Amino acid sequence: MVRIGYTMMTEQAGPRELVGHLVGAEQAGFDFSVISDHSFPWLEAQGHAPYAWSVLGAAAQATSRIPLMTYVTCPTFRYHPAVIAQKAATMQLLSEGRFRLGLGSGENLNEHIVGAGWPAAHVRLDMLEEAVDIIRALLAGGHVSHHGTHFDVDNARLWDLPDDPPPIGIAVSGDRSCEIAGRCGDLLIATEPKEELLTAFDAHGGTGKPRGGQLPVSYDPDRDAAVARAHEQFRWALGGWKVNAELPGPASFDQASAHTRPEDVAEAIPCGDDLDAFADAVSPYVEAGFDEVALVQIGGDRQDSFLAWSETKLLPALREL
Template identity: 50%
Template sequence: MTGGDADVGYKLICEEHGPNDLVEYAALADESAFDFAMISDHFHPWTSAQGESPLVWNVIGAIARATDDLPLGTAITCPTTRVHPAIVAQAAATSATMLPGRFFLGVGTGEKLNEHVVGARWPEHEVRLAKLEEAIEVIWTLWEGGAKSHHGEHFTVENARLYTLPDEPPEIPVAADGPKAARLAGEKGDGLVAVRPSEDLIDAFESAGGEGKPRYGELTVCYAEDEAVELAHEIWPIEGLPGELMWVLPTPAHFEQAVQSVTKEDIAESMVCGSDPDEHVAEIRSYVDAGFDHVAVHQVGPNQEGFVEFYEEAVLPVLEG
């Protein structure tokens, strides 16, 4: 573990980088001291300034050929609305076959930003959780092999069989931002994914059966020698938005309106900006102290090579000590 009590990973952000760059950065992470990688699954970027949003499954296929040892998981795929869970099961099974023993399928309830594009209604959170629970059941059923049918409250599968299956099915950690989703992750998932160092989420997860399962934390930083706050404010102002807006705004244009109220001071307070390794170490340790055993770091901006070098030289060795 590069982080002592936790594995430290590298977050590939499809909203910021094109497919070829993402493959290059995954290869860079594979050769680095990072322990694993996670990759986002979006239809839209949050704002137009981020500028990209390739289909994650194409990128994963290319990453499989460009890396040797890097464990990789989605963070987060929504298997309920934009894509039927049977198709997610097939995509993930193919990815796990191409990345044997090193792929996991992170799932969650999703955001309206990405899911409403097929014209489906965006229901309240309780319904989204129920759909996610049923989707996980569909995925696991198809991964068993053989012809399967499912006639549930939210999804129908008729006479479906996945012919390409990995030797071992991938794990399915579940994303949570509140106790109900954390309990679902503990009961039905193979792990927890969260974007804040919350002991309450860990407690809810473990109380529902999550003890001993991996706990993935994600954090956003902007490493730069100069003007890190300005860069983060330009590219990732959503870090300063309050909670519910992230799940219910429908388009990048709406997010661009919402972030008009986010100041540079808000960004400086909400994420680590700059090149002080102690600040980066402290933020990672806050997740470890809360109970996370995997921490994936998202570097805002184009300087991914410099970020990886900075972490290898100044951050990860301190965490190991």
């Protein structure tokens, strides 16, 4: 049975609201949760970008059952990998073993703020692989020094270590990232239900490891309102990750999606309250071989109604898949 997760979308709600929504998601019966780690929203209409790691710390104390995960953190620009290792160890302790560390090669939207430039994708993936090696070494304990192609670590050590290090997930979009995920990761993260990603993951050591996907949805009893909200706040998602990783700010995403129509968004994202439409959107992930799917309810002010509907109707329906 596929596990259904809840996404704390930092781009569309403030920190206290995000924690409150997660408490509701735990009560509604979601199997796990994930959180985006951004310094900018995709579009100004979303309007938020609180610090994900502070939210996670509060969430660990406000909940008791639901697993937590970054979805995803880039450990190469805004954060040095040694700092990420400390964050992850601390979160695993605070959550009493409920944390997973999701990592990816990042987006220009978030990483440009430190002024380090934005290299080509193959360079970013090389940086990600080196960062994962550093993080794993630190989580294993002891002193770590590293002098690599992209990073230096000088006699670092984590003084507060969990008994079990958090599993590391790697976001994938093509062959090279699938290679890194299969060889260096404990699970795969994807935003598209492409079976070829899982095949490539398995070919490089991913066989038997979990694989998770993510899906935006727009619940509302008024379908027209759901479509309008999805178009206003999530039309950027139709651009694809090869484009979305490169654009530098909300104005760029606004311009890039200027000709995306509401009907285009409604075709790609389930909108309204038709359970069959939501199930049909999740089904490709299940059929491709994904173990879990994290839902993103669009609209920071529409979480409570979505959670109530999920508890009584959506989650039972999806668990029949």
